[in-house]
Amino acid sequence: MPEIRLxxxxxxxxxxxxxxxxxxDIADGEYVCILGPTGAGKTTCMRMICGLxxxxxxxxxxxxxDITDKDIDLRETTMLSQTYALFPxxxxxxxxxxxxxxxxxxxxxxxxxxxxxxxxxxxxxKAEWKVGELSGGQQQRIALARALASGSKVLLxxxxxxxxxxxxxxxxxxxxxxxxxxxxxxxxxxxxxxDEALEMADRIAVIRHGRIIQSGTPMEVFQDPATPFVAxxxxxxxxxxxxxxxxxxxxxxxxxxGGKVFKARASDLQAGEEAVLAIKVGSTKISHxxxxxxxxxxxxxxxxxxxxxxTITVELAVDGLGLISAKLPNRKYEDYRPGDExxxxxxxxxxxxxxxPEGGLEKELRLDxxxx
Amino acid sequence: xxxxxxxxxxSGNPKARRSWTYLAVFFFVVVILIPSVxxxxxxxxxxxxxxEVLDDSDAVAIIEGAAWNSFxxxxxxxxxxxxxxxxxxxxxxxxxxxxxxxxxALMDVPLAFPTAVLGISVVIFWGVPSEGVTIPxxxxxxxxxxxxxxxxIIFTYPYMVRSLSAILEQxxxxxxxxxxxxxxxxxxxxxxxxxxxxxxxxxxxxxxCFARSLSETGGTYIALTMMGKQSTFxxxxxxxxxxxxxxxxxxxxxxxxxxxxxxxxxxxILLILVRRLIAKLKIPMKKIWPEFGRRISRGxxxxxxxxxxxxxxxxxxxxPSFYIFMYLTQPIxxxxxxxxxxxxxxxxxxxxxxxxxxxxxxxxxAMQIARHKNxxxxxILDELVxxxxxxxxxxxxxxxxxxxxxxGQASELAIVLVxxxxxxxxxxxxxxxxxxxxxxxDPAYEEVxxxxxxKPFQAFRKILLPIVKSSVFAGGxxxxxxxxxxxxxxxxxxxxxxxxxxxxxxxVGRGDYADAAMCxxxxxxxxxxxxxxxxxxxxxxxxxx
Numbered sequence: 045m046p047e048i049r050l051x052x053x054x055x056x057x058x059x060x061x062x063x064x065x066x067x068x069d070i071a072d073g074e075y076v077c078i079l080g081p082t083g084a085g086k087t088t089c090m091r092m093i094c095g096l097x098x099x100x101x102x103x104x105x106x107x108x109x110d111i112t113d114k115d116i117d118l119r120e121t122t123m124l125s126q127t128y129a130l131f132p133x134x135x136x137x138x139x140x141x142x143x144x145x146x147x148x149x150x151x152x153x154x155x156x157x158x159x160x161x162x163x164x165x166x167x168x169x170k171a172e173w174k175v176g177e178l179s180g181g182q183q184q185r186i187a188l189a190r191a192l193a194s195g196s197k198v199l200l201x202x203x204x205x206x207x208x209x210x211x212x213x214x215x216x217x218x219x220x221x222x223x224x225x226x227x228x229x230x231x232x233x234x235x236x237x238x239d240e241a242l243e244m245a246d247r248i249a250v251i252r253h254g255r256i257i258q259s260g261t262p263m264e265v266f267q268d269p270a271t272p273f274v275a276x277x278x279x280x281x282x283x284x285x286x287x288x289x290x291x292x293x294x295x296x297x298x299x300x301x302g303g304k305v306f307k308a309r310a311s312d313l314q315a316g317e318e319a320v321l322a323i324k325v326g327s328t329k330i331s332h333x334x335x336x337x338x339x340x341x342x343x344x345x346x347x348x349x350x351x352x353x354x355t356i357t358v359e360l361a362v363d364g365l366g367l368i369s370a371k372l373p374n375r376k377y378e379d380y381r382p383g384d385e386x387x388x389x390x391x392x393x394x395x396x397x398x399x400x401p402e403g404g405l406e407k408e409l410r411l412d413x414x415x416x
Numbered sequence: 417x418x419x420x421x422x423x424x425x426x427s428g429n430p431k432a433r434r435s436w437t438y439l440a441v442f443f444f445v446v447v448i449l450i451p452s453v454x455x456x457x458x459x460x461x462x463x464x465x466x467x468e469v470l471d472d473s474d475a476v477a478i479i480e481g482a483a484w485n486s487f488x489x490x491x492x493x494x495x496x497x498x499x500x501x502x503x504x505x506x507x508x509x510x511x512x513x514x515x516x517x518x519x520x521a522l523m524d525v526p527l528a529f530p531t532a533v534l535g536i537s538v539v540i541f542w543g544v545p546s547e548g549v550t551i552p553x554x555x556x557x558x559x560x561x562x563x564x565x566x567x568x569i570i571f572t573y574p575y576m577v578r579s580l581s582a583i584l585e586q587x588x589x590x591x592x593x594x595x596x597x598x599x600x601x602x603x604x605x606x607x608x609x610x611x612x613x614x615x616x617x618x619x620x621x622x623x624x625c626f627a628r629s630l631s632e633t634g635g636t637y638i639a640l641t642m643m644g645k646q647s648t649f650x651x652x653x654x655x656x657x658x659x660x661x662x663x664x665x666x667x668x669x670x671x672x673x674x675x676x677x678x679x680x681x682x683x684x685i686l687l688i689l690v691r692r693l694i695a696k697l698k699i700p701m702k703k704i705w706p707e708f709g710r711r712i713s714r715g716x717x718x719x720x721x722x723x724x725x726x727x728x729x730x731x732x733x734x735x736p737s738f739y740i741f742m743y744l745t746q747p748i749x750x751x752x753x754x755x756x757x758x759x760x761x762x763x764x765x766x767x768x769x770x771x772x773x774x775x776x777x778x779x780x781x782a783m784q785i786a787r788h789k790n791x792x793x794x795x796i797l798d799e800l801v802x803x804x805x806x807x808x809x810x811x812x813x814x815x816x817x818x819x820x821x822x823x824g825q826a827s828e829l830a831i832v833l834v835x836x837x838x839x840x841x842x843x844x845x846x847x848x849x850x851x852x853x854x855x856x857x858d859p860a861y862e863e864v865x866x867x868x869x870x871k872p873f874q875a876f877r878k879i880l881l882p883i884v885k886s887s888v889f890a891g892g893x894x895x896x897x898x899x900x901x902x903x904x905x906x907x908x909x910x911x912x913x914x915x916x917x918x919x920x921x922x923x924v925g926r927g928d929y930a931d932a933a934m935c936x937x938x939x940x941x942x943x944x945x946x947x948x949x950x951x952x953x954x955x956x957x958x959x960x961x
Binding site: 117 | 428790858860861863864865866867868869870871874878879882883
């Protein structure tokens with residue numbers, strides 16, 4: 045029963061740094077999502093776990109045993125590739141039976157395993173089909189059945205839902221997680237889709253620039269991001285920069301351009317420091333102006349209303365700050381219209397506050413590839 | 417099975433894997449590459465012989481003439497191939513029609529014919545009947561130069577069409593469609609969008625055709641013999657063959673070294689130049705003539721272009737190739753079946769052994785090139801693999817004989833040397849084919865197989881090899897037929913190995929055209945059955961899996 049520990053993994057390909065001191069602990073039976081933008085080093089991290097890529101330095105441990113130099117085929121970590129990679133020279137049955145055959149398990153029990161795996165993914169009737177005849181979702185399930193039939197206790201999922209239609213992708217999230225949990229596997233699931241990670245993971249590890257910058261439960265990562273980048277990548281945030289004017293252990297108050305003061309949760313920042321406040325668009329509240337005594341940080345003018353189905357997004361122009369967005373339930377759609385002046389407010393405990401990152405906020409929030 | 421299992425285990429060791437790759441690379445360099453160009457060092461060590469030739473102005477004039485003929489013919493032939501090959505490639509890739517499969521198959525026919533056979537067929541078709549030829553031809557009195565151009569077009573044309581259509585297949589039609597929805601006429605769209613994307617295919621096609629024409633010995637020699645010009649008109653390879661025939665060894669040695677060196681050096685320079693130039697070649701884009709483009713995109717012109725492409729294929733390529741079957745209308749001569757079948761046996765032995773060696777030592781090199789694209793070794797190998805392809809086979813064979821001769825006494829091992837020679841010029845064909853196929857296969861297949869518990873060698877033989885199997889066979893067939901038709905390399909390595917094209921050449925030399933033609937027909941039929949059988953077998957394998 046594997047417990048995985050990655051310790052200071054580094055890997056460069058030419059000028060590209062794919063892992064830069066990457067460390068992560070994964071508990072036995074845990075479903076971990078490694079979440080990050082394209083080029084953050086997600087796939088390299090996974091390939092180092094299963095042995096397809098050797099790290100330049102750093103170690104990989106399974107259950108305390110250093111397996112950094114162990115052969116791929118002996119690690120019992122099975123990868124589910126984003127293209128499924130169902131072997132085109134075999135039919136469905138041959139694919140699922142590949143690992144039992146390679147491992148020379150007794151014929152009878154191999155057959156049993158294949159049968160029960162096909163049954164589990166509800167595709168026992170397709171055993172004799174060619175892989176090209178399967179739909180995307182079926183291919184995905186067969187790839188899963190093949191991985192599970194190998195008896196591995198670690199399952200690596202490389203963007204396993206990426207190639208599927210949007211709807212199916214969402215349906216399969218639960219199914220995939222349930223199967224993995226049912227078999228008591230340790231799962232490492234790589235994705236750039238934050239919704240997928242939030243919904244599926246026991247724990248999310250946010251990766252950037254070849255390093256894990258935060259790891260925690262979906263709620264922790266969402267509500268208490270470790271950096272402005274995480275705040276914006278896992279659920280969009282409004283960002284406000286300014287100077288700390290009060291940090292009293294109850295709230296941290298920031299004075300932004302134009303003298304407006306915004307409140308966030310308590311922090312170790314000191315008065316006078318440059319800081320950035322991040323508040324999730326879903327926690328940003330707006331209301332019509334109602335005169336004296338109204339609790340508000342600032343006012344803004346409604347610029348655009350976006351109807352998104354269950355939610356709406358209201359974009360406000362705030363003098364000196366630019367755009368601030370608020371995500372509201374769709375029943376509020378009739379309440380506002382472009383041109384309205386509204387008050388902006390939120391619960392200070394919902395807002396995070398960070399020191400201004402080195403190199404500036406804009407660089408911190410960039411999603412594209414890392415350049416040195 | 418035990419042995420395979422050992423290999424499986426061994427393949428888990430990265431050192432063992434690397435050693436195998438290095439062994440294959442070593443084999444390529446030592447057994448193929450160095451012997452192929454060994455003659456270059458021979459020129460330095462035996463400079464006396466060469467300088468004697470250089471002092472003889474008559475000999476120099478002949479050598480200059482032969483080299484000029486070779487290169488100018490190769491160039492003209494390649495240019496014609498490009499012009500007529502392009503529309504044909506277009507038809508094969510972009511048009512949907514029922515007979516396309518047959519057209520596709522017909523395209524490869526000239527490759528399956530030994531060039532010696534084509535030599536006979538072409539001269540009879542176009543030319544004035546030689547003495548002893550009983551089949552009526554078109555009776556055109558053409559110069560040997562023109563006759564050789566006509567001959568070389570036949571076996572280079574398929575290479576050009578194949579290279580161009582391979583690239584064309586990869587070019588998404590969406591580019592053209594997008595250009596046309598933006599207001600370009602078809603002609604303008606093709607000229608400004610598709611053609612510039614074509615350069616890679618053009619370079620490959622150019623090199624293949626040029627090299628093939630440059631190398632060809634058997635068919636050229638036969639054509640010249642039938643025209644009675646074999647001792648007055650030379651190309652580089654036929655001159656080497658001629659010297660081997662008549663010269664006492666020492667007199668001819670200097671001249672042979674010189675011709676070989678000239679052919680190899682110029683060919684290599686051209687290879688480098690073509691690669692550089694075609695990559696930089698700019699198709700003029702500044703000026704667009706929309707009206708002109710529109711006019712020639714409509715009406716009769718596009719149809720005329722296709723018509724000309726078909727006409728060229730049938731009149732210039734297929735008819736002259738098949739013309740030899742006219743001999744079936746003649747009374748069948750009594751053949752020396754013993755000699756014929758023993759020579760066919762020898763040819764098959766050589767070709768078969770060469771192909772097996774090609775595949776065994778070619779796969780690791782192909783894997784290295786395809787799977788480690790960015791490594792320096794791969795890039796160097798990628799370039800070097802082409803070298804034996806561009807070197808004229810006669811010069812290559814001569815060089816090879818010198819190399820092994822200088823190491824030990826070679827005469828008893830003549831057949832082994834001939835096999836090595838054939839390995840040298842067929843190896844690139846096999847490696848190219850397999851490399852291309854492996855590049856197409858997503859590495860995820862092997863990687864997933866390994867995470868499922870397969871050793872690298874198991875992943876290779878259970879997953880990758882079955883997927884690229886058909887390309888391996890295609891490369892094998894290509895190499896096999898190429899070896900079967902080769903005359904120049906065999907002659908220049910040894911006089912004692914009587915392969916079938918040499919036997920046919922001999923018959924022509926004696927004026928026994930009818931015998932030569934019948935032998936050719938038998939050979940073609942055997943080749944045809946063989947290729948069909950291999951195709952069938954490989955296809956049967958797919959269904960079974």
